[in-house]
Amino acid sequence: MMSNPRANGEHQNPVDLRLVRYAVTLAEELHFGRAAARLVIAQQTLSAQIGELEHRLGVLLFLRDRRSVELTAAGKLFVEGGRRLLADAADLVLQVTGAVRPVRLDEITEGLIGAFLAQELRVNLPEVLIEIVQTQGLTAGLRQLQDGDIDLTFGRVHGHEALPRNLQHQLVSFAPLGVVLAANHPLAQWDQLPVEKLASSPLLVHTAPQAEDWADWIDCFISRFGLAVGRRLHGHGRGAVNSAVSAYGMPALGPLTVVPPPGLVLRPLCEPIPVCPVSVVWVGSQPNPIGELSGDLAQVIKTIIELAEEWGWRSLPPQRWWLPDLDLRAFRASLSAADLRNAT
Numbered sequence: 001m002m003s004n005p006r007a008n009g010e011h012q013n014p015v016d017l018r019l020v021r022y023a024v025t026l027a028e029e030l031h032f033g034r035a036a037a038r039l040v041i042a043q044q045t046l047s048a049q050i051g052e053l054e055h056r057l058g059v060l061l062f063l064r065d066r067r068s069v070e071l072t073a074a075g076k077l078f079v080e081g082g083r084r085l086l087a088d089a090a091d092l093v094l095q096v097t098g099a100v101r102p103v104r105l106d107e108i109t110e111g112l113i114g115a116f117l118a119q120e121l122r123v124n125l126p127e128v129l130i131e132i133v134q135t136q137g138l139t140a141g142l143r144q145l146q147d148g149d150i151d152l153t154f155g156r157v158h159g160h161e162a163l164p165r166n167l168q169h170q171l172v173s174f175a176p177l178g179v180v181l182a183a184n185h186p187l188a189q190w191d192q193l194p195v196e197k198l199a200s201s202p203l204l205v206h207t208a209p210q211a212e213d214w215a216d217w218i219d220c221f222i223s224r225f226g227l228a229v230g231r232r233l234h235g236h237g238r239g240a241v242n243s244a245v246s247a248y249g250m251p252a253l254g255p256l257t258v259v260p261p262p263g264l265v266l267r268p269l270c271e272p273i274p275v276c277p278v279s280v281v282w283v284g285s286q287p288n289p290i291g292e293l294s295g296d297l298a299q300v301i302k303t304i305i306e307l308a309e310e311w312g313w314r315s316l317p318p319q320r321w322w323l324p325d326l327d328l329r330a331f332r333a334s335l336s337a338a339d340l341r342n343a344t
Contacts, residue, residue: 102131137211173313181251202230204250
């Protein structure tokens, strides 16, 4: 049982924003090493500062041993309030300084949904300041959301570990996938390439370590259709993928939104069409994830969903299609009977 500092005559204010940020970050990671890395401080320093915060409060926020870190009931209350406090503090600074806060949107990499939407948002919402930030995948984007460095990121949320409770998401697209391959590759003869034909050529799997959702989608696809992996590489960006395809002569999976450079071609996949669900993710609480928002961020999210509906992005193909089992279970309740009949 911790002693209450007020009972001991201590009057130091426990609500130090720096310590609040430390506690919130540790609660998100539940690992001192990872939390310290995010905060760019030593692990020993973080441990000491959390101990100092608990001493000031007179309660334990975390249960920890050599193997695990868990929030106590008091810790959960503190972290929920701490997130609101940090957000309010950031807003206060902007109000006092008169600064216009941009909506910071993560495009992840060139040619993906985020990059395209950023251009359209500037046209549809000229009064809103849009700032582009580039991470290297949903895992990195979620951390930056939690740290307050960005406002929106994109990715396959059901292919990731459970999202923190303070993050909300809405589907933007069931994005159909294709393959990038050399123009002289035998499979390039197909205008639309049946998935079964990929069995004749080992795949190049090229992912960023921070894009765990995409890497999992690829592994599910390869496993489901009995495909072979020729080489696995870690990297970021469509340019890096294209360079690897040219160097190794192997096809690589990718979105249909990127025009390949000379010497490479992009072929849609079919029979079935593999689709990757992409959602927009932001910090927010239930039960009304969009309606509760106000200001520019609410406008941006609502416009993203409206544009996605207008362009038919949120609809599944009328032909046979495939989703990983995790995603199919997540979306099954919202799919029509016709959609489900086309599921593979």
